[in-house]
Amino acid sequence: MNLSVQIGKLTLQNPVTVASGTFGYGVEYSQLLDLNQLGAVVVKGIRLGPVRGNPTPRTFEVASGLINAIGLQGPGVDGFIKKYWPFLKELKVPTIINIWGTTVEEYAEVAGRFDALGGVGALELNVSCPNIKEGGAQFGTDLRLLAQVVAACRKATSLPLITKMSPNVVSIAPYAKAAEEAGSDALSVTNSFPAMAIDIETRRPRLANVTGGLTGPCIKPIAVKLVWEAAKAVRIPIIGMGGIQSAADALEFIIAGATAVAVGTANFYEPQTALQVIDGISQFMRQHSVQDIRDLVGTVQIKP
Amino acid sequence: MVEQIVQIVSNERDTDLYFRLIARAPRLAPLVQPGQFVHLRIPTLKEALLRRPFSVFQASADTFSILYKTVGKGTDALSRLPAGSEMSAIGPLGRGFTVPPAGGQTPILIAGGYGMAALYLLAQRSPQKGIVFVGGRRRVDILCQDEFRALGWEVRVATEDGSLGEKGLVTQPLLAELNRAATGRKLFACGPTPMLKAVARIAEQFSLPAELSMDEHMCCGIGVCLTCVIPVKTADGWEYQRTCTEGPVFDARHLVF
Numbered sequence: 001m002n003l004s005v006q007i008g009k010l011t012l013q014n015p016v017t018v019a020s021g022t023f024g025y026g027v028e029y030s031q032l033l034d035l036n037q038l039g040a041v042v043v044k045g046i047r048l049g050p051v052r053g054n055p056t057p058r059t060f061e062v063a064s065g066l067i068n069a070i071g072l073q074g075p076g077v078d079g080f081i082k083k084y085w086p087f088l089k090e091l092k093v094p095t096i097i098n099i100w101g102t103t104v105e106e107y108a109e110v111a112g113r114f115d116a117l118g119g120v121g122a123l124e125l126n127v128s129c130p131n132i133k134e135g136g137a138q139f140g141t142d143l144r145l146l147a148q149v150v151a152a153c154r155k156a157t158s159l160p161l162i163t164k165m166s167p168n169v170v171s172i173a174p175y176a177k178a179a180e181e182a183g184s185d186a187l188s189v190t191n192s193f194p195a196m197a198i199d200i201e202t203r204r205p206r207l208a209n210v211t212g213g214l215t216g217p218c219i220k221p222i223a224v225k226l227v228w229e230a231a232k233a234v235r236i237p238i239i240g241m242g243g244i245q246s247a248a249d250a251l252e253f254i255i256a257g258a259t260a261v262a263v264g265t266a267n268f269y270e271p272q273t274a275l276q277v278i279d280g281i282s283q284f285m286r287q288h289s290v291q292d293i294r295d296l297v298g299t300v301q302i303k304p
Numbered sequence: 305m306v307e308q309i310v311q312i313v314s315n316e317r318d319t320d321l322y323f324r325l326i327a328r329a330p331r332l333a334p335l336v337q338p339g340q341f342v343h344l345r346i347p348t349l350k351e352a353l354l355r356r357p358f359s360v361f362q363a364s365a366d367t368f369s370i371l372y373k374t375v376g377k378g379t380d381a382l383s384r385l386p387a388g389s390e391m392s393a394i395g396p397l398g399r400g401f402t403v404p405p406a407g408g409q410t411p412i413l414i415a416g417g418y419g420m421a422a423l424y425l426l427a428q429r430s431p432q433k434g435i436v437f438v439g440g441r442r443r444v445d446i447l448c449q450d451e452f453r454a455l456g457w458e459v460r461v462a463t464e465d466g467s468l469g470e471k472g473l474v475t476q477p478l479l480a481e482l483n484r485a486a487t488g489r490k491l492f493a494c495g496p497t498p499m500l501k502a503v504a505r506i507a508e509q510f511s512l513p514a515e516l517s518m519d520e521h522m523c524c525g526i527g528v529c530l531t532c533v534i535p536v537k538t539a540d541g542w543e544y545q546r547t548c549t550e551g552p553v554f555d556a557r558h559l560v561f
Contacts, residue, residue, distance in 0.1 A: 024528030028549075031305045032394070032526070044528075053544055059523055059531040063351040066523065070530045073544060216353060268524040269345060269353050271307065271394070 001285055002292040003278075005039075005259050007237055008160030008185030010094055010122050012039035012260060015293055016250065016278045019241050019264030020044055020098035020124060020164070021070065025084035026091070032271045035091055037278065039260060042096040043084070045126045048110055050076040060197050060206040065216030065243070066265050067195045069209030072100065072129060072136070077113045085117070094121025096162065099153075100129065100136060104145070108152040115157035123159050125149060125184075128166035128191035129213070140166035140191070146175060147182040154183030162239065164188040165230065172226050173233035180234045188239045188262065189227045193219055216265040217243040224256050231257025231298050245273060247280020254281075257298040305526070306331050310393045313367060315385055320444035322418060323383045324361070326369040332395050336363040338425035339400025339494075339517055339553045342370070343525035345392040348381045356382070357522045357548070359422035359494070360396065361448070368395075371421035371447055397525050398552045401492055401515050406431040409490035409513070413437065413457075414478055414503050416495020417445045422517050423494055424451060433457050434489075435481065439474025439499070443467035475502045486510040491556075493517065504556040514556035520547040535560040 003014040017040040023029060026041040035041055053073025060067045075083055080097075088095045097114055101107040107125065114120050127149055129136030139145045146163075153161055163179040165172060167190040176187055192213025197206040205211070223242025231238055240258030243265065244250050250261040266273040281293065290296055310327040318324050332342065343355040356378040358370040374380050385391070403426060404411050411434040413423045420438050427436065433455070439462045440446045446468050449459045460477050461469025470477055474495075482489070493503040494517035507514035520532040525548045533544035534551070537558050545551070 022528065024526075028527045032307050053530060053533070056531075056533060057521060058533070059521070059529065061352055061354050061523075064353065066354070068529070068531075073530050073533070265353070268529055269355050270392075271526075 001282065002294070003282065005237070005293060007122060007162065007239070007260060010160045013093065014039045014278050014281070015254065015260035016274050016281070017096065017239065017260060017262045018042050018267060018274055019262040020126065022264045022267040025080070025088065026095070027084060027087045029267070029271055033275055036093055037275055038093050040094045040096050040121055041088065041091060042124060042262065043080075043088070043098060044074055045072045045098040045100045045129065046074050046077060046080050046110065047072070047100050047102070048077055048106055050074065050079055055208040057206065057208055060212070062197055062214070063218065065214050065218035066268070067197055067207060067212040067214050068192070069207045069212035071209065077110055081117060089119050096122045096124050098124040098126050098164070100126040104148050104152045107149050108156040111153040111159075112156040115159055120159055122162055122185075123153065123157060124162040124164050124188055125153055126164050126191075128164050137166050137168065140175070141169055143174060143178050147178045150179050150182035150184050160185040162186040162188050164191055166191055167193050167222065167226055172230050176230040176233045180236050184236060186237045186239060187230055187234065188241060189230050189258070190223050190242055193222070215243070217245055219243050220249060224252055227253055227258050228256040228300065244277065245270070247277045247284060250277045250281060251284055251296070254293070254296050255298070255300050257300070259294070259297050305394065305397060306335070307392060307394045308332055309390050312385055312387050312389045312391070314387050315383065318371065318447060321374045322371060322444075322447055323374065324369060324371050325382070326367050327393065328367050329393060330366040332393060333363050333366055333368045336360045336368055336396040336425065337400045338403060338429055339422055340396035340398050341525075341552065342368065342393050342395030343397060343522075344382070346378055346381050346385070347389070347391050348385065349378060352377055354523050355394070355525060357397070357525055359517070361421035361424050363425060371418055373418050394525060398548055399550065401426045401517070401553050403429050404432060404490060408432070409488055410434050412478070412481070412489050412491050414474060414491060414493040414495070414499070416440065416474060416499040418447060419493070419495035419517070420447050423492060424448065426492060427452055427455050427457050435460060437462070437474050437478045437481075439463065439495070441465065474499065475506060478503075479506060482506065482510050482512075486512060490514070501561045504559060504561060507556050515553050516556050516559065517552045518547050518554060519552070522548050524548070
């Protein structure tokens with residue numbers, strides 16, 4: 001039985017990864033689970049320099065979901081290399097580094113730095129964070145800027161590039177195509193959905209940032225639809241994510257058209273989720289006599 | 305840090321809105337250090353997905369207990385779980401209190417409401433006994449003072465309505481005591497943020513070291529989500545640090561209130 005999949009030139013031993021921002025830098029979870037069983041470790045978004053992040057409160061729990069506005073707090077490229085890379089580079093599974101910038105040039109520079117580092121599995125371009133004023137979502141919701149960022153990073157590195165798409169567009173298809181045409185090797189679908197919650201007693205927003213990004217099981221059906229639409233538009237592989245809590249959830253994304261999946265918010269409350277998803281996918285394949293996970297990708301049956 | 309399914313041994317009302325829960329956790333319990341917390345997944349919560357963090361009150365070789373107040377849907381659901389129920393716990397988590405070395409500073413503990421519970425293991429494991437100052441709004445908010453007395457500690461109570469002990473805030477008897485004698489003492493506090501802020505000010509006023517246990521909203525509890533951050537002074541300004549990982553206990557001099 002084959003569980004391995006290709007993301008550009010990167011081979012994942014199985015299709016289950018974790019979503020950037022929900023898994024720290026891997027080391028935090030290393031006491032609770034064997035990271036080497038994952039398809040890949042995906043780290044929190046990194047830009048050139050350190051980032052302090054947004055004021056608090058930064059998250060708010062809602063029905064079957066979570067709204068966050070962390071503001072991409074992080075150590076910057078040098079801090080990451082010094083503090084986290086020595087641990088990550090010893091893992092047997094690839095590390096996918098999520099990167100961002102406030103200008104096209106910064107994205108390219110960060111991509112170049114990680115290219116030079118050696119041993120990185122792939123780069124995920126965060127063009128879709130809803131919680132920072134500059135950078136992030138402005139690149140993911142403008143076709144011209146999106147193409148520029150991807151093309152600039154393509155020039156700066158030979159590492160596989162995965163573009164993390166914004167859900168906040170009228171139709172994802174043209175954006176998926178733009179990323180593909182600019183040289184992206186894969187797409188991550190999707191980032192969080194812009195959202196808001198209000199305390200009715202104080203009439204103040206629940207988050208200091210006023211709005212945030214909604215994640216968790218409540219977004220899963222919307223994310224599945226986006227994966228299905230993106231998969232029809234491009235030939236490059238898609239990593240599907242949004243509210244995955246079980247193997248059944250993951251399989252839904254795969255059947256919709258995702259080659260791989262990422263477990264996100266569930267890491268916060270059930271750290272074993274990704275490993276349980278891997279087991280559950282194998283079990284499903286045995287039960288349904290599926291020899292190769294790739295035979296399931298995009299097999300949703302739509303009546304003509 | 306381990307994750308394990310723990311079984312509730314008992315889960316009973318203490319006073320008013322406060323409950324005591326004892327859980328059998330043979331892998332987790334022996335690891336607990338004073339001031340650390342456990343992160344519990346409350347099985348009957350369906351729409352609310354996140355775990356809930358609780359300071360450990362008492363710990364034995366195979367059980368730990370928590371003393372909690374029902375303040376929302378999570379703690380309300382927890383309070384309805386009968387003995388025998390099982391749930392997932394991750395812990396012990398966070399950096400706790402520094403147990404004073406034998407012959408070192410004399411500890412003075414300051415607690416607000418259920419913050420008292422987080423100080424118990426420190427009192428139990430400290431080689432020197434000292435004084436616990438505990439405050440609350442009313443008599444029912446003063447918890448587990450018998451347990452501290454049983455350890456040989458002196459307990460001084462203050463309530464805002466005067467229904468138990470001295471009338472007023474817990475900082476009043478604390479100030480009176482420090483005015484009598486402050487040298488060679490160290491403050492340890494857990495309670496509402498305004499109380500911790502007052503304790504930090506008093507520590508500064510008397511040039512005493514102080515360790516404060518901060519209570520912030522958390523999601524993951526293990527340092528990845530960056531929800532529970534608070535500003536902490538650094539060599540060149542300040543940065544957000546995680547209450548769940550760098551804390552919950554911080555040196556009062558490093559905090560920016």
